[in-house]
Amino acid sequence: MPDVFADLVGQDEAVATLRHAAAAAAAVLRAAHPVAVGSGQAEVEGQPGVDPGAGMTHAWIFTGPPGSGRSVAARAFAAALQCAYGTGCGECPGCHTTMTGTHADVRLVVPEGLSIGVGEMRALVLRAASTPSGGRWQIVIIEDADRLTEAAGNALLKAIEEPPPRTVFLLCAPSTHPDDVSVTIRSRCRVVPLRQPPAAAVAEVLVRRDGIAPDVAQWAAAAAQGHVGRARRLARDPEARQRRDAVLAVPRRLTGVGAALDAASALIEAAEAEAEASVAEADAAERAALQTALGAGGTGRGAAGAMRGAAGQLKDLEKRQKSRATRAQRDALDRALVDLAGFYRDALTMALRAPVAPVHTDTAAMAEAGAQKWDAEGALRRLEAVLECRAAIEANVKPRIAVEAMMLTLWKG
Numbered sequence: 243m244p245d246v247f248a249d250l251v252g253q254d255e256a257v258a259t260l261r262h263a264a265a266a267a268a269a270v271l272r273a274a275h276p277v278a279v280g281s282g283q284a285e286v287e288g289q290p291g292v293d294p295g296a297g298m299t300h301a302w303i304f305t306g307p308p309g310s311g312r313s314v315a316a317r318a319f320a321a322a323l324q325c326a327y328g329t330g331c332g333e334c335p336g337c338h339t340t341m342t343g344t345h346a347d348v349r350l351v352v353p354e355g356l357s358i359g360v361g362e363m364r365a366l367v368l369r370a371a372s373t374p375s376g377g378r379w380q381i382v383i384i385e386d387a388d389r390l391t392e393a394a395g396n397a398l399l400k401a402i403e404e405p406p407p408r409t410v411f412l413l414c415a416p417s418t419h420p421d422d423v424s425v426t427i428r429s430r431c432r433v434v435p436l437r438q439p440p441a442a443a444v445a446e447v448l449v450r451r452d453g454i455a456p457d458v459a460q461w462a463a464a465a466a467q468g469h470v471g472r473a474r475r476l477a478r479d480p481e482a483r484q485r486r487d488a489v490l491a492v493p494r495r496l497t498g499v500g501a502a503l504d505a506a507s508a509l510i511e512a513a514e515a516e517a518e519a520s521v522a523e524a525d526a527a528e529r530a531a532l533q534t535a536l537g538a539g540g541t542g543r544g545a546a547g548a549m550r551g552a553a554g555q556l557k558d559l560e561k562r563q564k565s566r567a568t569r570a571q572r573d574a575l576d577r578a579l580v581d582l583a584g585f586y587r588d589a590l591t592m593a594l595r596a597p598v599a600p601v602h603t604d605t606a607a608m609a610e611a612g613a614q615k616w617d618a619e620g621a622l623r624r625l626e627a628v629l630e631c632r633a634a635i636e637a638n639v640k641p642r643i644a645v646e647a648m649m650l651t652l653w654k655g
């Protein structure tokens with residue numbers, strides 16, 4: 243098995259920082275327990291000069307565009323910290339259990355709804371303060387830390403301000419902008435910026451790790467615009483490819499106001515359908531599990547009270563599921579908008595005769611036709627309309643309103 247950083251595509255600088263930190267962290271443990279920690283100490287490539295702690299800190303933020311590998315980086319770093327050799331060898335139990343998500347001292351928070359609540363965060367912080375059972379580090383990975391509620395952020399801040407000695411927080415967020423991460427949390431963390439990986443690097447990992455044919459991998463990597471997970475889905479999932487085709491058919495359908503509004507409806511409905519399909523299974527399983535749990539109470543003395551409690555639990559579940567469905571819808575719509583933005587970016591670069599490869603090779607001819615018709619300015623206005631639509635939805639404008647406004651601009655220019 244390759245080492246834990248192997249899947250972190252095109253991020254050499256970040257990987258170097260994390261390797262250095264993991265080595266420093268291992269030195270801290272060796273200094274604290276000269277004998278007890280790991281049989282691997284002798285095999286760590288000579289780091290006698292490493293000052294225990296230099297290069298290591300207890301709170302980190304991984305930033306970068308979606309798909310750049312924020313959570314991959316956080317998980318790999320967690321594995322390197324739990325690695326018996328302090329290197330992220332990929333083979334020892336510490337690495338292996340962390341990478342498969344079963345390490346007892348690594349907790350991963352993945353918000354399912356629109357935000358991470360304060361209750362969840364408090365419970366997490368409390369557990370993170372306990373002594374690591376494996377003798378190394380307690381690690382909390384928070385994906386999408388930008389979705390923390392203010393109260394949850396405060397609970398987290400308290401823990402980061404007064405960290406238990408062996409606890410490490412790894413946060414993932416799009417950026418360190420105050421909208422994403424509060425200034426106070428940011429000031430306590432070391433930032434690891436990830437960049438959008440080049441298409442060639444994404445294609446390489448699809449071929450090596452997922453066994454995808456090189457030509458398909460290259461096409462998918464370019465079409466996914468550096469988003470590794472998206473590239474893999476495009477390469478493997480025919481439905482994902484169909485949805486993309488439908489989105490890229492939008493520009494040539496915009497022949498008038500009516501057509502523009504129809505295109506807006508179609509885009510929204512497609513996102514809704516995709517989201518529904520993605521959460522339906524989980525929803526049904528959760529409902530069944532809850533009903534089984536509640537039904538087990540039967541008709542005893544406590545049954546009436548249990549029924550009242552049941553109604554509350556069911557309501558909570560429905561609320562959580564609704565929030566998750568909304569998130570899934572927005573994510574699906576956002577993917578469509580990113581594809582659409584890629585098309586207008588192609589038209590713009592063609593109008594400018596810029597020597598860059600198109601994002602969507604399969605609609606390059608249509609983009610070229612657009613470039614001739616609109617010129618660079620018109621292509622830019624359209625690209626901006628798509629980006630504004632994304633920003634508006636992120637800022638809670640009703641998706642239908644934002645998408646309709648965008649379609650009208652895409653038609654009129």
Ligand SMILES: [Zn+2]
Nearest residue numbers: 325331334337
């Ligand atoms: Zn290892």
